[in-house]
Amino acid sequence: MRRSATGVLLAVALCAPTPSHAHLVNSGLGPFYDGALHLMLTPMDLVGLVTLSLFAASQGAEAGRLLVIVTPIAWFLAGAIGVHSQMTGSFAIAIANAGTLVLLGGSVALELKTSSTVAAVAAAVFGGLLGFQSGVELRAADADADWVALIGTVAAVLAVTVLVSALIISYTAFSFRVVQRVLGSWAAATGLLSLGWIVGSGGNLAG
Amino acid sequence: MAKLHVFRLLLATGICAAVVQFPEAAFAHVEGEAVSGFFSGLSHPIGGWDHILAMIAVGLWGALLGPPALWILPIAFPIAMAAGGMLGLLGIPVPWVEIGIAVSSIVLGLLILTNMRLSLAVAIPLVMIFALFHGHAHGTELSPRADAVLYSLGFVVATGLLHALGIGVGAVDKLPMGRTALRALGGGVLLGGTYFLIGAFA
Numbered sequence: 001m002r003r004s005a006t007g008v009l010l011a012v013a014l015c016a017p018t019p020s021h022a023h024l025v026n027s028g029l030g031p032f033y034d035g036a037l038h039l040m041l042t043p044m045d046l047v048g049l050v051t052l053s054l055f056a057a058s059q060g061a062e063a064g065r066l067l068v069i070v071t072p073i074a075w076f077l078a079g080a081i082g083v084h085s086q087m088t089g090s091f092a093i094a095i096a097n098a099g100t101l102v103l104l105g106g107s108v109a110l111e112l113k114t115s116s117t118v119a120a121v122a123a124a125v126f127g128g129l130l131g132f133q134s135g136v137e138l139r140a141a142d143a144d145a146d147w148v149a150l151i152g153t154v155a156a157v158l159a160v161t162v163l164v165s166a167l168i169i170s171y172t173a174f175s176f177r178v179v180q181r182v183l184g185s186w187a188a189a190t191g192l193l194s195l196g197w198i199v200g201s202g203g204n205l206a207g
Numbered sequence: 208m209a210k211l212h213v214f215r216l217l218l219a220t221g222i223c224a225a226v227v228q229f230p231e232a233a234f235a236h237v238e239g240e241a242v243s244g245f246f247s248g249l250s251h252p253i254g255g256w257d258h259i260l261a262m263i264a265v266g267l268w269g270a271l272l273g274p275p276a277l278w279i280l281p282i283a284f285p286i287a288m289a290a291g292g293m294l295g296l297l298g299i300p301v302p303w304v305e306i307g308i309a310v311s312s313i314v315l316g317l318l319i320l321t322n323m324r325l326s327l328a329v330a331i332p333l334v335m336i337f338a339l340f341h342g343h344a345h346g347t348e349l350s351p352r353a354d355a356v357l358y359s360l361g362f363v364v365a366t367g368l369l370h371a372l373g374i375g376v377g378a379v380d381k382l383p384m385g386r387t388a389l390r391a392l393g394g395g396v397l398l399g400g401t402y403f404l405i406g407a408f409a
Contacts, residue, residue, distance in 0.1 A: 043245075043354070043356045043357045043360065044356045047356060047360060098355075098356075106286070109282050109286065178278045181278070181282050182278065182281060182282055182367065184282075185281075185282040185283070185285050185286050186285055186360075186363045186364065186367060188285075188286050188289070189285035189286050189288065189289035189359070189363040189366075190289070190356065190359040190360045190363050191289075191359075192286070192289035192290055192292070192293050193289045193292045193293060193296070193346075193355070193358075193359035193362065193363070194355045194356050194359050195293055196292060196293030196294070196295070196296030196297050196346060197296050197349070197355040197358075197359065198355060199296075199297060200296040200297050200298065201355075
């Protein structure tokens, strides 16, 4: 009963509104924490990362361990390119990120199983994609965004991947697998709607 | 033990209902543009009784069918609904959307009322076709000004909560006279669907 109540409280907390920030959020604790908060307050990045973690961790403990190593590295390398690029946003990247949700969320919903090598490659590719987008956003939010902010974001990425993969791998109850599949279907559905939105608006979005 | 299980499900149902109702209370007078962000997305599916009825009915029918339909139908529905929404957002027409939405309530109500146990191979495509109509109707109403991801997420979560509400209410099936009550609810869904069908032709 207590666990159910915790789950409900967690769900309600996750549903809580998050303010959008045109500028890099100022935590008051310096650029490292500003960067870490940036991930938590950017829905596409966070939802994409959680979906990627769900996908990789549901492939087993080995894939989960690879996810925790590969994703932050890919995020950092691609994020560094994004921070130093002159891009301010890309239609193609927005499409690719929404497509990521469809692909990975759909795989989780269908409970598709793959090898840990494929999961690691997915973590590198999709982690890199999300990282690049995050880097571009960091620069767009704050022209002076530096390495420290990016490292803060990567630390938050590491925390999210560790927490999600630990949760998925340690809870093996059938009901929890159902919850995973439902979350996967929600991610895929969010990706599909976002795809329609991005293509329909020609990339001219508010968010 | 069974009573405790039903109690938990009913408690979860109450919480789902409260969460679904929350955004309207919070933004009733604040948000002029209506379509922006997570809570706008969350409130969109509960904006019309034709949608609410069908989505709860999917949960009710799932509860009646039992596992694995109980969780597979709520997994399949959002994906097909989002596909319909995508078509609507892209301006790709789907014929007889309003009729399809009304028919979805009629068919689901009839299936619950008659306690018809279709196989998964039939139930999943049937629910997905209905979801496509509902999604398309929503998709054509969405504004490109909103935050796409947050809005979509809110929209999908609200749909899931409505299914959960149906599943929770469907837990009465385990109580004495519960099956009769559940079938009566199916009758109510059928009547509601008929009303919406008349409205679609009017």
